[in-house]
Amino acid sequence: MSLQNLNWKSDKKLLGEMTSCHIAEEPIKKVAIFGGTHGNELTGVFLVKHWLKNGVEIQRTGLEVKPFITNPRAVKKCTRYIDCDLNRIFDLENLGKKMSEDLPYEVRRAQEINHLFGPKNSEDSYDIIFDLHNTTSNMGCTLVLEDSRNNFLIQMFHYIKTSLAPLPCYVYLIEHPSLKYATTRSIAKYPVGIEVGPQPQGVLRADILDQMRKMIKHALDFIHHFNEGKEFPSCAIEVYKIMEKVDYPRNENGEIAAIIHPNLQDQDWKPLHPGDPVFLTLDGKTIPLGGDCTVHPVFVNEAAYYEKKEAFAKTTKLTLHADSIRCSLH
């Protein structure tokens, strides 16, 4: 590599550090696709199992794409988790605990996964991890973003959304000082959550399978085009940023005293205004949205979130911009 190239690279890197934006230059080499992080979210389980037997669909020249079942014991029992939620424990404290049989199954598993695909925050970690999920909520095709300043992923998501159109594809931004959680995919440099619903736990629907399959196809096509040197001009995407989680109204015993109102049920992403019905009590009373701003609810009536005390999450709609990106090989 000539001195001139080196200076360009180091200037770019310096510029990137100064402006805190990632302008990906290196080609993407190692990609993983995780299924079964929650053992009863079947689309990812069966796509990964299928690709482990026949991986033609996910191959791209020059790219290593590894399908992987993250929580095999939960998959075998068709349950979300055995001891604790695998998708909440990839923080450095859990990853650093001394390995022992007394640790919850998922913590031991997280350390194994970190060893295979990480370590988290190191140069050796996988470039991209796609983590496949389903939801009982009517969220359609959803991409989950953890960092609002990640040019590369904003570009990827823009490409996926454009390719899927007219099928809607939403972007959920979970960047938040206290609400962001330590996901399985967060050990990669570029973590991508893929969430498709509505699908009941323990059920595999052909239409949902087809949608998730298409999302992965477009994502891998994007990476391939990027690696081949294609320039992606600057772009903008609409995203929904998490603001706050709302629990069900409960009685003194902690039991649910009201349920998602029929007007809100299945209305993920649609604007919800102050005064609009949100809950219906078991006695038939309507509880409206308080506050003074319009929000966009997501994860409305997700089965797995009853125990996490989340009836839905409020998001705010905003636009994220990405600089143009181009792989430096060309």
Place this chain on the structure above:
Amino acid sequence: MCSLPVPREPLRRVAVAGGKHGNEMSGVYLVRHWLLAPAELQRPSFSAVPVLANPAATTACRRYVDRDLNRTFTSTFLNSRPTPDDPYEVTRARELNQLLGPKASGQAFDFVLDLHTSTANMGTCFIAESSHDVFALHLCRHLQLQYPELSCQVFLYQRSGEESYSLDSVAKNGLALELGPQPQGVLRADIFSRMRALVATVLDFIDLFNQGTAFPTFEMEAYRPVGIMDFPRTEAGNLAGTVHPQLQDQDFQPLQPGDPIFQMFSGEDLLYEGESTVYPLFINEAAYYEKGVAFVQTEKLTFSVPAMPALTPAPSPAS
């Protein structure tokens, strides 16, 4: 096969059971509500008792702890000697048999209504034992007439030669409500309201009967099982495909030979190879994957239900 005689006395001992499967939330929450506010279950001629059928499974939000409670009400389980190693649901089935039965005895409850939801697109479905279940069928007819907008279907679950295995077979008469689609672990307001309204109408019917109403003969259309179809599987027994998009959600719609039923992960369609039209139910029910059932094949039948005469009032005591 049990031939259930039409009741000759008013029905006084009535139970409404929810949470037979602990993750079918509508029944769970209705029963919890009624345990605190029982007035809703009272009628002039009787009061219904709410029962949480499987408390441990309900607490864990699972279908069952050890085995499916709704398959445990057979005499084999109910009459065998208790041991400390008995599965939770076997012990519980015996308790419920004591409470609501004993099955096939004179002391059994007059009527049990069993509340269920399904991940399949079952709409509003009433499940009775057989075409001989005259009281239950008149009840279904009454519900259909009260809710014409709901397109209520009747499923007769008993296969000839088989003993009834579900809770409502413990009482002298019974019926199950099966509403869907609703995911396990989710409580939808629309399904909840519909179930609540249907329960109220069931109790109204029993009260009407108790008060001496006669119900005329009628023609009933119902569905009866003729077989089941499992998912396509690999040699290892894992899924090799899933319900075809054209069959998904088409419960109660006719399935003709040659129609697609499964879509393989590798892309091909599998077609229905039966010889005649069937009506599939419980299409893609989550709880049936482990039972090897992708859908239940049924035949549609039409038959006459004899009139149910009014109860003759009991002779007044001598003055």
